[in-house]
Structure formats: C-alpha cells, structure tokens
Amino acid sequence: MPAARSSESVSPTSRMPWVTIDTEALKANWRTLDALSGRARTGAAVKADGYGLGATRVAKALFEAGCRDFFVAWVEEGVSLREGLNAAGYGDARIYVLQGVYLADVPACLAARLIPVLSNLAEIANWCEGLERADARAAAALQFETGMNRLGIDAGELSIVKAAIAGGTLDVRLIMSHLASADEGTVQRKAQHAEFLALTEAFPGIERSLSNSAGSFLGPDFAFDLVRPGIALYGGRAGEPSDGQLKPVATLTAAVLQVRTAKAGEAAGYGAAAKLSRDTRIATVGLGYADGYLRAASGAGVPLRETRPGAMAFVAGHHVPVLGRVSMDLTLLDVTEVPADLVEPGVRAEFFGPNVAIDDVADAAGTIAYELLTGLGRRVARMAVKDLDYFNRLE
Numbered sequence: 001m002p003a004a005r006s007s008e009s010v011s012p013t014s015r016m017p018w019v020t021i022d023t024e025a026l027k028a029n030w031r032t033l034d035a036l037s038g039r040a041r042t043g044a045a046v047k048a049d050g051y052g053l054g055a056t057r058v059a060k061a062l063f064e065a066g067c068r069d070f071f072v073a074w075v076e077e078g079v080s081l082r083e084g085l086n087a088a089g090y091g092d093a094r095i096y097v098l099q100g101v102y103l104a105d106v107p108a109c110l111a112a113r114l115i116p117v118l119s120n121l122a123e124i125a126n127w128c129e130g131l132e133r134a135d136a137r138a139a140a141a142l143q144f145e146t147g148m149n150r151l152g153i154d155a156g157e158l159s160i161v162k163a164a165i166a167g168g169t170l171d172v173r174l175i176m177s178h179l180a181s182a183d184e185g186t187v188q189r190k191a192q193h194a195e196f197l198a199l200t201e202a203f204p205g206i207e208r209s210l211s212n213s214a215g216s217f218l219g220p221d222f223a224f225d226l227v228r229p230g231i232a233l234y235g236g237r238a239g240e241p242s243d244g245q246l247k248p249v250a251t252l253t254a255a256v257l258q259v260r261t262a263k264a265g266e267a268a269g270y271g272a273a274a275k276l277s278r279d280t281r282i283a284t285v286g287l288g289y290a291d292g293y294l295r296a297a298s299g300a301g302v303p304l305r306e307t308r309p310g311a312m313a314f315v316a317g318h319h320v321p322v323l324g325r326v327s328m329d330l331t332l333l334d335v336t337e338v339p340a341d342l343v344e345p346g347v348r349a350e351f352f353g354p355n356v357a358i359d360d361v362a363d364a365a366g367t368i369a370y371e372l373l374t375g376l377g378r379r380v381a382r383m384a385v386k387d388l389d390y391f392n393r394l395e
C-alpha cells in the first residue's frame with residue numbers, strides 16, 4: 001500500500017491539492033471528548049490511516065494529549081502504527097485490532113503487542129491456538145453482538161466464551177459492543193445499552209467499552225470504562241449534541257489554474273450540465289474526484305442535484321458554488337461574485353475546513369464526512385501544520 005504523499009514532497013508553491021491537519025485542533029477535540037467521558041478513559045479510532053489523515057501523525061498528537069488506547073481495523077495497520085509510535089518513543093500505547101485475528105496473524109500481533117478484538121468463536125479459537133503455539137500470554141478484547149448484526153459474539157455463546165476463559169489461555173481485558181444508532185433515535189441505543197449491561201455482568205471487573213463518537217455525547221451512562229471516538233476527533237459531526245463543540249481538523253485546498261469569463265447562454269463542464277444564465281466568471285481549480293472530491297458534490301449534472309444544493313467552496317474570503325460536474329482532476333467554481341483581482345491562478349480555494357464545514361460538503365454529496373476523509377486520494381499531500389495561521393503565511 002503506497003503511502004499518501006507527505007509534506008516533505010510538497011513545496012508551498014505547489015499547485016497540487018493538499019490537506020492540512022491541525023494537530024492542535026485534534027488535541028482540543030480529544031480533550032473535549034475526554035471531559036465528556038467523566039471517569040472513563042478516552043481512546044481514539046485511528047483505523048483507515050487515521051481517517052485518511054495519517055494514523056501515526058494523528059496517534060502521536062493524541063498520545064501527547066493523553067490518549068493511550070488506539071483502535072485500528074487490521075493487524076497490518078496495528079503493526080505500522082506500533083512502528084510509528086515506537087519511533088517517536090511512545091511505547092506504552094494500547095493498540096486494539098477491531099477486525100479480529102487469523103491464526104497466521106498471531107505472531108505479528110504478539111510482536112507488535114496488539115490487542116485483538118475477537119468477535120466470534122472461530123477468532124477466539126485462532127487466538128488461543130496461536131498463543132499456545134507461541135507459548136505466549138497476551139491480552140485480548142471481546143466484542144459482543146447487541147443489535148447491529150455486524151461483528152460480534154452472540155449472547156447465546158456466552159457459556160462457551162466463559163469456558164475458554166476458564167481454560168486459562170484467553171486473557172480478556174476489555175468487553176465491547178458497538179452502537180448502531182448513536183446519532184439517530186433513542187430506541188435502538190437504549191436496547192443496545194441494556195443488552196450490553198446485562199452481558200458485561202458475566203465479566204465482573206473487566207473493562208467495558210460501548211461508545212463511538214456519537215455515543216460519547218450521550219452522557220456518562222454510555223461511557224463505561226473506555227470510549228472509542230473517531231470522527232469527532234477529526235472534526236466531523238457526531239449527532240446533534242456535538243454541534244458547535246468540535247473544531248475542524250482537516251482543511252482541503254487546491255489552486256486556481258485558470259480564470260475565464262463565459263457568456264450567458266453558454267454552458268460549462270462535462271455534459272454542458274451547468275447552463276449559464278448570466279455572464280459568469282469561472283475559476284478552474286486543480287482538484288477532482290481522483291483526489292476524493294466526490295463527483296456527487298457537483299453543482300449540476302449529477303442525480304442528487306434535484307434534491308440537494310451543490311457543494312460550496314471558499315476562495316478569497318467568499319463562499320462560491322461548485323459549477324457543473326466535478327471532473328477527474330478539475331473542479332469549476334463560479335467566482336462571479338468575487339472581486340476580479342482577488343481570484344487569479346495560484347490562489348488556493350478551500351473545499352472543506354474552517355470556512356466550509358466538511359459535513360455540509362458531505363450532505364451535498366449525499367454522504368458523510370467519514371467517506372470524504374477516508375476517500376482522500378493518494379496524490380493529495382497530507383501536511384501537519386501547528387496552526388492554520390502559520391500555514392497561511394507560507395502561501
């Protein structure tokens with residue numbers, strides 16, 4: 001898996017798209033969630049390369065804020081995160097692997113001190129057999145099914161699990177489940193909470209974890225011993241109670257390559273989808289769906305457009321609409337309302353960040369901020385900046 005472009009490969013004069021990562025905002029979001037979680041510890045989901053922003057970069061910043069519990073999806077992600085944290089001297093992080101473990105993965109898990117989250121009896125058997133072959137002892141977590149029907153051990157299998165624990169090989173340190181509707185409605189989450197509570201009674205003294213980001217905003221009842229926020233750390237919306245509480249972390253910008261004026265009656269972009277009803281100044285920007293700026297965010301000419309407005313961008317202090325279809329490497333902006341001398345080639349437009357909420361872009365594209373972040377293309381350089389003011393001085 002080739003790494004995304006890093007800041008080392010980018011000069012401030014580059015016209016390629018990049019995303020800046022405000023690690024101070026990331027830390028502030030973690031502290032906000034940590035304050036909400038009361039006595040429970042606050043962990044961090046850093047799967048999918050830290051929601052597209054670089055797992056090691058994100059985890060190092062969060063470790064500095066006080067986070068010690070990190071969740072990835074795959075053993076391979078955990079191994080690479082362990083290497084990154086070790087290189088920074090951050091040795092005592094706990095790294096959980098959400099998607100279980102196969103027999104062949106056990107040695108890598110042990111070497112990198114990963115804690116597998118075991119979600120079915122086969123995984124429990126794999127893990128125990130791997131430990132016995134390696135003559136090792138190591139901690140594991142168990143995930144139970146409470147209503148999502150995704151990954152999880154069924155309540156009916158509890159006695160088999162208890163027997164495995166009694167066998168002495170399985171050392172369970174965390175019991176978890178996952179909320180399906182933390183940010184919508186209350187019926188399902190109440191049911192899941194009750195079922196989880198009942199299940200954990202079978203494991204006295206073992207730590208419990210139920211909540212993702214949206215669950216972290218549901219009050220102390222949902223916090224248990226450890227919360228596992230992801231999207232909220234990265235500044236994405238986590239249900240209504242999170243509104244106004246989270247700072248944007250990722251800012252996607254790309255440069256204007258050309259500005260032209262088209263006449264009323266002409267059209268712009270593929271399929272002539274944007275019909276111009278007035279003389280229109282158009283800025284052509286070097287960002288497209290190959291960079292993860294979804295075609296569904298287009299201004300006109302995509303199916304969603306009958307029910308939702310197109311996405312907005314921000315350039316030279318003005319909010320401007322995306323014009324016509326987003327193409328592979330280019331997006332058109334209608335900059336008619338921006339004073340002409342402010343928009344010229346080289347000026348960068350923001351596609352999400354402090355001035356354009358990532359959730360608004362996601363809404364326009366009929367998706368969620370998670371998909372925008374994790375879908376950022378590999379050629380979009382990821383750059384950590386101490387703060388955006390510093391970045392702006394570079395431009």
Ligand SMILES: *Cc1c(COP(=O)(O)O)cnc(C)c1O
Pocket residue numbers: 045047098178211212213214228229230231232
């Ligand atoms: C991804 C994930 C999280 C974090 O979810 P967010 O909605 O991003 O907060 C927590 N727990 C599990 C099991 C997950 O898969």
